[in-house]
Structure formats: C-alpha cells, structure tokens
Amino acid sequence: MLTESEAVALQEALRQRVVSEDVFTAPVRFIAGADVEYDKHRDLIAGAIVLLDAKTKAVVEVATHVMPAPFPYVPGLFSFREMPPLLAAYRQLRQTPDVLICDGHGLAHPRRFGLACHIGVELNIPTIGCGKTRLTGYYQDLAPERGATTPLTDEATGEILGQVVRTQTGINPVFVSVGHRIGLASAVELVLAMSESVRLPETTRQADAYARQAWLAAIG
DNA sequence: GCGACAG
DNA sequence: ATCTTGTCGC
Numbered sequence: 001m002l003t004e005s006e007a008v009a010l011q012e013a014l015r016q017r018v019v020s021e022d023v024f025t026a027p028v029r030f031i032a033g034a035d036v037e038y039d040k041h042r043d044l045i046a047g048a049i050v051l052l053d054a055k056t057k058a059v060v061e062v063a064t065h066v067m068p069a070p071f072p073y074v075p076g077l078f079s080f081r082e083m084p085p086l087l088a089a090y091r092q093l094r095q096t097p098d099v100l101i102c103d104g105h106g107l108a109h110p111r112r113f114g115l116a117c118h119i120g121v122e123l124n125i126p127t128i129g130c131g132k133t134r135l136t137g138y139y140q141d142l143a144p145e146r147g148a149t150t151p152l153t154d155e156a157t158g159e160i161l162g163q164v165v166r167t168q169t170g171i172n173p174v175f176v177s178v179g180h181r182i183g184l185a186s187a188v189e190l191v192l193a194m195s196e197s198v199r200l201p202e203t204t205r206q207a208d209a210y211a212r213q214a215w216l217a218a219i220g
Numbered sequence: 221g222c223g224a225c226a227g
Numbered sequence: 228a229t230c231t232t233g234t235c236g237c
Binding site: 035036073074075081103108109110132134135136 | 224225226227
C-alpha cells in the first residue's frame with residue numbers, strides 16, 4: 001500500500017494536469033453520480049456510479065463494485081480510499097457520461113487535488129466536486145434562498161477554491177468546486193439543475209442509494 | 221503546542 | 228461513515 005507521503009507526492013504531481021475550464025459537450029445529456037458506502041467496523045467498501053438523463057433525472061445505468069478498503073480515511077487523502085471502487089464501477093459502464101458529480105471536493109482541497117480532481121484526471125472526464133461540509137477555505141454569510149452562492153476562498157492568497165451553494169431555501173449549503181475539465185460557473189449551474197427540490201444533487205442521492213444496496217448485499 | 225479535519 | 232428519538236418549526 002501507498003504511504004501517506006507517497007500519496008501526497010502523487011497529488012502534487014497530478015494536480016498539474018487539472019483543467020479548470022469548460023471542456024465538455026454541452027448541453028449535458030448524460031450526467032453521472034459517484035458515492036461509496038462503508039462502516040468503521042468492516043474492511044469493505046462499496047462504490048456506485050449512476051448515469052442519469054440530465055433532463056428527466058431518470059437513472060439510465062448503474063454500476064457498483066465492492067472491495068476491501070484500499071486505504072484508511074485520512075482527511076486530504078480521501079481519494080486514495082474512495083477512488084479504487086469507483087474506478088472499478090466506472091469501467092463497467094456502457095455509456096460515457098458528459099460529466100460526473102462526485103461526493104467530495106475537487107479544488108477545494110488543502111493541496112488543490114480532492115477526489116473529484118483525482119477521478120477526473122485519472123479517467124480524463126469532466127468532473128465536479130460537491131461536498132456536504134467544508135474541508136478547507138473560508139466564506140461569508142450566505143443568503144437563505146435557493147440559488148444563493150458565496151465564494152469559498154483561501155484567506156492567505158485570496159484564491160477562489162469553490163462556491164458555497166444553497167440548493168434549498170433555509171437548508172445547509174453544499175460546497176461546489178472544479179474537478180476537471182469544467183469551469184466553476186458551469187459546475188455550480190449543473191449542481192443547481194440537479195437539485196431542484198432536494199439538498200444534494202439527484203446524481204449523488206441515487207449513487208448513495210445504490211452504493212448502500214451493494215454494500216448491504218455484500219455484508220449479508 | 222493547539223485546533224481543524226471531504227467520507 | 229457511524230453511534231441515534233423525539234422534537235421544534237415552516
């Protein structure tokens with residue numbers, strides 16, 4: 001297994017390949033979601049990739065993969081734990097998504113290389129990071145209405161790492177950042193489009209449900 | 221040294 | 228991620 005310092009070195013090298021501008025086919029027709037399921041008592045991790053019709057939000061394809069956890073949970077080294085089962089699931093897809101929304105951050109990461117960037121660079125596909133809580137960066141108060149956004153910034157450099165996005169009025173926001181081959185504005189637009197009446201994008205919700213199902217089937 | 225820390 | 232019920236508020 002990779003050591004932590006080797007993982008950090010790999011991030012520093014791969015981050016150079018991230019493309020943070022729109023390089024994808026628009027309008028988006030097939031949009032994918034990725035999520036994993038596990039618990040702290042077992043060494044098993046289940047990953048799921050779902051493909052949705054962007055217009056109807058109907059699930060058109062699902063792929064899952066269960067395997068022993070390849071790496072422990074370490075904040076900042078998240079992708080080394082969650083990416084392997086997701087890549088295995090992704091390889092089973094028949095269709096290629098126009099963009100993939102990940103359950104975790106992209107550039108909004110201490111070394112600017114979160115899960116969404118890692119998967120995007122590894123598969124060379126457009127990816128978006130959409131996390132439920134903050135990992136790094138600071139932000140100002142956010143208006144309570146759905147659609148409100150405020151930048152997530154690095155206080156030291158002023159660099160914009162992502163956008164804090166209110167997908168539902170009066171509900172905790174989500175943290176959107178660039179994964180690969182997409183600009184931040186498009187990333188926010190797609191996350192909002194996939195969250196018309198729910199907090200998390202429909203892609204993430206479906207991926208979560210299928211990952212949980214695969215995990216439950218695996219542990220019996 | 222102390223606090224923070226995606227899932 | 229998970230441990231975990233009822234309860235407050237729109």
